[in-house]
Amino acid sequence: MDLVSWIVLASATLATLWLVVYVGIVLPRQVDERFFDSMRAFSRAVELRFPGHTGLTDDVEILATRLAKELKFTREQMRRLKMSARLQDIGLCALPYTLINKKASSLWTSAERATYERHPDVSGAMLDLVPSLRDLTDIVRHHHTRFDSAEQLPVEARVLKVSVEYAWTSRTDGEASAQQRVLASAGSEFCPEVVKALAVVLDRPVGELSVA
């Protein structure tokens, strides 16, 4: 074989090695990371529409990630959890602007409350129209569903439920009442496993739980 042939074969070999590393390691991470970044657009849109929610998604995501680590989530479960945290409230856009921004939730009529309580379903229905987000539909649909509602809830939804309630209550009533509220309702409103993880994460003794 002459020099040109050797050059062709050598460059083909080098290019192959590089390509294997690129498509095996670099590219999948990059694609995942960018897709996850772009999910921030959705939470930002919700928070711009309802300024009272500003920063809430970040709080929820940080807490949910810590719980998920404690619960030994797989990489795939972690991905679904973080994406759902960004997307769970997109259905709030269907709610009237004034309902959330200009009226305290304690003054809502029962019809208004019912509209609000439909938002997880609305979010879920929207995600159902987007093929690459369809695997999040169930999680998003149940991010406010009670643990004892006799449904089979995805584990990501149970973690989200605890994170959302905890983040929201500590924002409105302070961290102490948030802890009290979540710990007191373990087993009924919240999944006891997740609440146990929350106790560990918050460095509270597990014995304080009514359900241990």
Add this chain to the structure above:
Amino acid sequence: MQRTSTIRKAQGLFILFGVMGAGLASMVVAELQHPAQPGPLWVILPALALLAEFLPVELSRRGLRITFTLPYVVGMALVAGPLGAIATEVVATSVVSLLRSRGRNIEMPFLGINVAISAISASCGAVAMYLASTTTDRVELQAVAFTFAYAVVNFGLVAYVEWATSAKSLTDNVATSLEIGVKSFLFYVLLVTAVALLVSKGVVWLVPVTLIPVWAIRTGLKQKAAYYEQYYETITALTLMLQRAHPYTHGHLERVSHTAEEVARKLGLSSRRARLVREAAVLHDVGKIAVDEAILDKPAKLTPDEFEHVKKHAEWGAEILSPVRQFSPIVSWILHHHERPDGTGYPRGLKLDEIPIESRIIAVVDAYDAMIDSQDGKPGRPYRQPMCEADALAELERHAGTQFDHAVVAVFREVVAGE
């Protein structure tokens, strides 16, 4: 209706391509056949081609896909002549198409077209290789000749079929596919050349190893395709959110984006940029998700406070889109879509050429469509009676130079007149 006519068109194309493929292949085989000694590669290469055919990248839901058999087909052309190459290509394509179509909704004519196209492309490749071999002895150059002829013919025919059987325009397909494929294609050419070398020097044991780079290219392209899909789905999801907050935007966005793309093309923007203009036009009002719909739909004149609130939507739109890496070129177009050439627009008060041309296009197309917007004879917007098209055009021209860009309005007039 649409479906039947598509299938009828596909049947026509299948007959045309089928006759062309059969004729061309038999001519090539009859003219170029050269005697060759059978060897182990006569089995190994077709087997590898078959395996490679099982590793496709799906381009459309109708069964159109890119496969990576070429290294082994070119190898067959070298060891077994044109007949070997064409037979390998056609058999691999047919077998895998049939297997994969089971239980899926892919019509027979499209499978037939796939096979016919592979026969035509392989024949053209064989002719090119023969022509190259009359001027050079180098196997590398002969392989490159085969690859280029095959790729050009194959790509052209596939793009033509897509164009003839779907509403997508020819340039659209070419542009999209090229963006995914130039670097990969160069690597592919290198791979084909390497396989041709191995085959012609008789290094048989290394030939199956070349399935590794084939797998790598295919995996990379698949991930790129997924990346593009995610991009379009992010646009869809954001549009869904906007429509939840402000239901009137439905048909409006579709018309505006279509027209904006055409105006961009007519103004001489590259087709890639024109496509971005279309996507920016779909998203230009995404900031209105954060606007109180009661104010936006108010039939009466807005108070200064209310107007300030509505004006925020340009900045909010840019803020919503900024986390998405693929939107980075269009964020500033959306930020400035309410700027005016006379400098009295918002949010920054930019003048003339300081405003991105894409923003000026969106401003004109959006304003026109808002003026004529009506749904079933009723005003599309509570605060405005729809105008007739001539009045709306006159209104645009009256404000050309102050509110709207002169050149854009002129081109826009042509586009509207052409439709």
